[in-house]
Amino acid sequence: DAGITQSPRHKVTETGTPVTLRCHQTENHRYMYWYRQDPGHGLRLIHYSYGVKDTDKGEVSDGYSVSRSKTEDFLLTLESATSSQTSVYFCAISGTGPTGSPLHFGNGTRLTVT
Amino acid sequence: GENVEQHPSTLSVQEGDSAVIKCTYSDSASNYFPWYKQELGKGPQLIIDIRSNVGEKKDQRIAVTLNKTAKHFSLHITETQPEDSAVYFCAASDMEYGNKLVFGAGTILRVKS
Numbered sequence: 001d002a003g004i005t006q007s008p009r010h011k012v013t014e015t016g017t018p019v020t021l022r023c024h025q026t027e028n029h030r031y032m033y034w035y036r037q038d039p040g041h042g043l044r045l046i047h048y049s050y051g052v053k054d055t056d057k058g059e060v061s062d063g064y065s066v067s068r069s070k071t072e073d074f075l076l077t078l079e080s081a082t083s084s085q086t087s088v089y090f091c092a093i094s095g096t097g098p099t100g101s102p103l104h105f106g107n108g109t110r111l112t113v114t
Numbered sequence: 115g116e117n118v119e120q121h122p123s124t125l126s127v128q129e130g131d132s133a134v135i136k137c138t139y140s141d142s143a144s145n146y147f148p149w150y151k152q153e154l155g156k157g158p159q160l161i162i163d164i165r166s167n168v169g170e171k172k173d174q175r176i177a178v179t180l181n182k183t184a185k186h187f188s189l190h191i192t193e194t195q196p197e198d199s200a201v202y203f204c205a206a207s208d209m210e211y212g213n214k215l216v217f218g219a220g221t222i223l224r225v226k227s
Contacts, residue, residue: 004157031212042120042203042217043158050212058214059115090157094213102148103213105157 003027004106006091012112019078021109023091025071032074033058033092033103034066043090049074081113116141118206120218127194129227137204137218138186144206146213147180147187152201152220161202162189194225 003026013019023032031050035043035058045058047066055066063085065077078085089109095101117140127133139147145166150158164171164178164187171178175194180187191198201222205215 033212033214035217040219042118042219043215044217045214048212048214056211059216092157101213102160102163103215104160105150107155107157 004091004093004104006089006106006109008109009107010110012114013081014114015082016080019081019111021076021089021091021111023074023076023106025074025091025093027093027095027104028071029093029095029101030071031094031096032068033094034064034074034076035090035092035105036060036087037090037108038087046076046089078111081111083113085111086113087111116144116206116208116216118204118216118218120204120221122221123219124222124224126224126226129194129196129225131194133189133191133194133198133223133225135189135202135204135221135223136186137188137206138184139206139216140185141206141208142182142185143208143210144216146207146209147178148205148207148215149176149178149189150203150205150217152203158203191223194223196225196227199223199225 033048034046049068091106092103148163152158177190204218
């Protein structure tokens with residue numbers, strides 16, 4: 001799994017509570033991404049990071065924030081979870097090079113908001 | 115922004131037959147087109163990718179073709195086996211600021227033995 005660890009693997013939380021998901025990589029890759037996967041939608045980009053403290057929004061960023069204080073860690077926070085954020089969340093990493101590098105994914109976190 | 119459409123949403127084939135999954139994209143700036151395979155409970159795994167300066171790429175039983183003029187690309191799996199059963203995703207990226215992939219909705223492939 002390209003040295004990517006997501007935690008927790010499963011979480012159930014109540015509407016309105018804050019939730020933080022963690023992604024840890026051992027590849028020293030520059031880029032990190034958070035995607036969510038929902039039936040019929042494939043994977044959609046939430047936020048990404050292009051370096052320590054450098055982040056930007058993706059396609060579905062509303063209701064989410066991220067932080068990257070170290071190269072190896074990328075955190076995704078739901079400030080006040082809603083039922084529409086029930087999903088499977090995947091972290092991905094990629095390196096750099098003249099023509100970029102492929103994305104490699106972790107095994108996901110299944111989040112249920114009740 | 116980029117939009118990727120993928121067809122069919124489900125595909126059943128007999129073991130040994132070929133399977134073809136097709137994708138179209140909208141942004142002419144996209145220049146990188148990977149295919150991922152996802153098994154139950156796991157993250158997507160890259161199986162093959164192609165860049166815009168290449169029309170076709172093969173890796174054993176898997177091949178990808180790209181038609182930049184028509185903005186479509188396809189995954190071909192020959193001599194399918196039961197272990198090919200999975201969900202397959204196509205994606206596209208312009209490789210700017212990393213590799214922000216836009217994914218298709220996925221194809222469930224079932225190989226019947």
